[in-house]
Amino acid sequence: MNADLLFSQADWDFDLLWRTYDAIEDIAGTELGLITYPNQIEVITAEQMLDAYSSIGLPLMYHHWSFGKHFAQDETLYRKGMRGLAYEIVINSSPCISYIMEENPMSMQALVMAHAAFGHNHFFKNNALFQQWTDASGILDYMEFAKSYVSQCEERHGHLAVERVLDAAHALMSHGVHRYPKKRVYDLREEKRREEERRAYHEQTYNDLWRTVPKSATSRRGSHDLAERKKRLGLPEENLLYFLEKSAPRLHGWQREILRIVRNISQYFYPQKQTKVMNEGCATCVHYHILNRLHEQGRITDGTFMEVLHSHTNVVFQPDFDDRRFSGINPYALGFGMMQDIRRICLDPTDEDRVWFPDFAGNRDPWGTLRDAWANYRDESFIQQYLSPELIRKMRLFKVHNDSDAPSLEVTAIHNERGYREVRRALAASYDVSRLEPDIQIIDVDMAGDRRLILHHRVTDGVLLDEENAVPVLRHIANLWGYEVRLIEVDATTDMTLNEYDDVGPSVPLVG
Amino acid sequence: MRMNIIDRRLNPKGKSLANRQRFLRRARQQILRAVREASGDRSITDIASGERVSIPSDGLREPAFRRSGEGGVRDYVVPGNKEYVEGDLIPRPQGEGGGGSGGSGDGEGEDDFRFLLSKDEFLDIFLDDLELPDLVKTNINRTESHSLARAGYSVSGSPANLNLVRTMRNSLSRRIALKRPRPDDIAELEAEIRRLEESGDDPERLSELRVDFDRMMARSKRIPYIDPLDVRYSRFEPVPKPVTQAVMFCLMDVSGSMTEHMKDLAKRFYMLLYLFLTRRYHHVEIVFIRHTHEAKEVDEDTFFYSTETGGTVVSTALTEMKRVVDERYPTSDWNIYAAQASDGDNTSSDNARAAEMLAGLILPLCQYFAYIEVGAEYKDWLGRETDLWRTYKSVARVAPNMAMRKVRVRSQIFPVFRDLFSKERVGNAGGGA
Incomplete structure (x- = not known):
């Protein structure tokens, strides 16, 4: 029996995890030259893994029915044995949190640690997209804030009202990112202060008189120059959530705040969408070499190595x-x-x-x-x-x-x-x-007239929007905007109008 | 140490419970329909044990702007070429648009959506929007039922109720307010003194520090870390818990004309009623009274399974019920429900007496009296009304707390039950079929 052998049994315990981690860290640091965030490895049960799944992989998340739906779906599939669980989930945060499941044998835990705690972790820390767009040390605090803020809103304004805003925001999630952003750092205190300021302003400027002003009195002022109007509203704007948060005329402060939360989460995940191949490739490559090396050094048995290779080839x-x-x-x-x-x-x-x-x-x-x-x-x-x-x-x-x-x-x-x-x-x-997401922009708002919001979809290669999805999403936009919304699909090369969704109106007023 | 292993396995479970509740609320209409359909042909004991339901996914979709799956010009790169060379034409595959790496289909299917409801969730939905008629008389009685409810904090109490957080908070604020020296400061000063003592550098400063030190020590002795003033206890107050209690009378004709099928229908109805009552009342008792030409209170097994021969005299059952009520269930303490099942036969000479008893003695006692006329599965029912039906109808016409329905097959049980107890009906819960 080799004295260097890390483990030979299938069962894992915390001591073994430590020893194996150290051996892996050694190879990762000296041989592969990986630079990582500090690691935090959390042992969880299968049910907790399902939990983590259903709330898009973040350990803290506000409540929403769609997460419950995903949980029910995943759970059904899992119980039927139609789908195995992921071996790991890793979170782009500092410290970098990797979940490992208690059911897995030690060989799998070693694989997962090499894969997630070193492969993914290195990628998160070093890839330029992540550096530019995410703040690993702030995300957990921000989610804490988001979660408690949403539940406060639920208490104050009712579940249904919050759910409507979240539904609409989720529908626009993929169009809630700045694609060319400045780096911004989430700061819990800053966020809180900003939110309080917003509310304080609202309270300060509250005047009951406004309620008595007849609503229909829309003073039609002379039509503004289109260019100037666009400039003032910052149009065209491809970040739909951002635009609605800032400019939708009828939203309450808390509704804007929720849009902002969803937008920030979306922005946080934006780099992951663009680096699936690289991220997984990096992690797979890292675990493959580390475990090969451990095997060469005689620190894992042939049997363990075969198990690892089996999972590896499946992946x-x-x-x-x-x-x-x-x-x-x-x-x-x-x-x-x-x-x-x-x-x-x-x-x-x-x-x-x-x-x-x-x-x-x-x-x-x-x-x-x-x-x-x-x-x-x-x-x-x-x-x-x-x-x-x-x-x-x-x-x-x-x-x-x-x-x-x-x-x-x-x-x-x-x-x-x-x-x-x-x-x-x-x-x-x-x-x-x-190419993955349709290019949709807000082009114009008829501010003086009926406040209709006009969006363009710039169609590439003649692929239009999926109608079954587009109509409900437009309805969500209309609900947030408060007035009618029109979407025109324009060919990106010829500027020809290919399709038009005319005047989708709000279905339920978000604001009374 | 750069790495950290945390064992999260013992963290509280059901983190997604809140999400699940929101999901169930959202899908309420669909689930309701599914549950109703599922329960139609299922036995009631099964119903109480949770259910796998399948609901259509509309209303649960999460729309987003997506590129359409068809039309336009697309390029795919796919692996595993076997024989193609540049310029080859491939016939368009039926249905799907070729390679398929283009779409980002995340498995959002149009299919029905299947998942498991727990027993409680199932019953909640199953019996939702049903209400017991006339709960006015519900009684707040039963002295045994006191529960403790939190009632703030108090300065005295038993050590088990010590509220640590409150106590420490008070202690901390008192220590800050009275400027009790912090242990760190004392230790620092002590170290400084020791250093000076050893080096012997600055005797003047040393003596100054000693004075300071003594003062500090005295102060920290005078101002205790925890003072009896700080201590707080969680206070509990006994609150009388209103326990509503109900008794349910099952009356059934067990004469020869009642077939197994009819008894089965009756049994299902009773079970539904029982299930329903147990969810509305803390304490529900059941009394089984069977009758032929004479009535008797029996236990459940005898009630459903032992056969009896004889004629049919309905009024005997009503008399027996009256006797039991007088003996054990004073109306001031109990909500009384009765469900009678029969195939409608009665000795014709008894009809008048039964009607009189029902209207004069039984109905005034009852919150609700339901009469279920069970029939053979294949018999044509629309033909004639039975003697008992006609008799009861005349009573039900004027009694607000009596209802009567006919049931022929199993799948009718639940609709009839719902019909009797649905919320809208309450208030004008009149009789009549």
Whole structure:
């Protein structure tokens, strides 16, 4: 029996977790050069894991029915055995919190610690998107504030009123981010103070007289110059939640505050959307190498290593396009594949690699190269920059062109000399965040007239909005805005109007 | 130490309970429908044990602006090419638009949405918006029922009720107000004195510090850390708990003409009523009275399962009920409910007497009297009214607290039950079918 052996049994205990963590940390620090937030590992039960799932992965969340719905859904699937639970959940915070489940064997705990506490953690701390857009040390405090604020509102204004605002805000969540923001730091005290100020102002300026002023007296002033009006309202604006929070004429202070909370959460998750492949690739790559190294050093048994590999291969499995199990490209598989490929190019490049990647082919510094990639790219640019012909061949990637007017689909590029660049470009483009979400902007408000809000959807490639979803979302916007809303779908290249949702009015007044 | 392991397994459970309540409230209409449908053909004992319900997902969707799944021009990159070369044409797959890596479908299906309701949730929904008629007479009695309710704080009490937070808060504010020296300051001063003593540098300052130190020590002795003044106890006050109690009389004709099927229907009705009463009253007792040509109070098993032969004289059951009420359930203390099940047969000479007893003696005692006429499954019912039905109808016409319904098959039980106790009916809960 090897004295270095960390563990040989399946059961875990806290002492083993510590020892294993230390061994992993050693490799992660010296060999891989990872720089992480301090770690906090929390052991939870399956039920708690389901809990964490259903409230979008944050340990603190305000209450909303949709989380209850997701919980019920996940629970049903889980109890039926149709879906396993995630092995881990990791939160982009400082300290970085990783959840591990009590049911898992020790081998899995080791894998999870390497994956989450080092892989994801390093990525969160070093990737430029996360650095720019999230404040890891402030998020938990902010969520604490958000949670208690929402429950205060529920007490003060009733569940239903709060639920309506949250429903509307959630519908607009993906359109509640600043895509080109300045870095802002959440500060609990600052948030609280701002909120109090808002309320104090409201109380100060409250005058009962206003109630008696006849409401219909809308003084029609001379029509303003369109450009000036837009400028004053900051239009066009693609952050719908921001615009509504600041400019919707009829919302109460607390309603604006709730919109702000949802917007801040959305902004917090914005980087994660853009880095799925890289984030998972990074974590998978890290756990794979750390556990390989532990095995080489004789610190885990062959049996443990086989278990680990079994889970690992499950995670990075990529079914072919004609497989029943195919549901798009597995971000774990693509990310892990690319990062393994980068290592190969650094250590053992072919002539082809030297032509394609002159910067780092054969530089003998795989981890440095990877750390640089992890820090400075997002999915789209990472694929555009690093996807190699070798991997395109290995995955047998090909590009299919689907024009809904044509009778059939066309293969426009495959994994050959002529196709590499096209496949790479198209794959990268499919991860472009502006492609994932429709480009919707607030264009104009008729402030002097009937206050109708006008939105444009700039249609790319002729793909319109899903109507079944668009109408209820517009209804939500109208409820927040308080007046009618019109959405026009305009072709981005020709400026032709393709579709129009006319004058959706508020269904329930949010403000009495 | 840079790492931290926290065991969260013992954290309070049900963190998502609040979310679940909100979800149930939101889905109320759909769940209600599902529960009603599910209960139609299920036995009542099953009903009480929770339910897997399936509800349509409309009203529970979370809409967001999404790109449509069809139309337009899309490019996909997919893995696993086998034989395609550039320029190949692939026939459009039926239904789905090809590769599929384009959409960000997060599994938001149109399908029904299935999940498990707990027993309590199920019953809440199942019996929701049902109300007992005429609760006026409910009694606040039963002296045993006192409960303790929090009632602020007091300066005296038993040590078990010591309120630590309050006490420490008082202590802290008193110590701050009276400027009790902090232990840290004392320790600091002490260290300083020791340093000076050892080095012997500045004897003047040393003696000054000694004086300070003595003063500090004296002060911290004079001002105790916790003073009896600080101590607070949680105070509890006994509050009389209104216990409403009810007794439910099950009357049933067990003569030969009552088939098993009919008894089964009656039993289901009784169970529903019992379930319902137990959720409205703290204390519910049941009295089973069966009758042929003579009536007898029996236990539950005998009531449902033992057979008896004889004629049918309804008034005997009413007499027996009156006797039991007089003996054990004074109307001043009890809410009395009665449910009578019968196939409608009665000795014709008894009809007048039964009506008279019901109107004159029984109904004034009862909160509510429900008459359920059970019938054979395949018999045509619309034909003629039974003797008993006609007799009771004349009574029910003028009595606000009596209702009568006909039940033929199992699935009718719950609708009939709801009909009898639905909230709108309360107040004008008149008779009549």
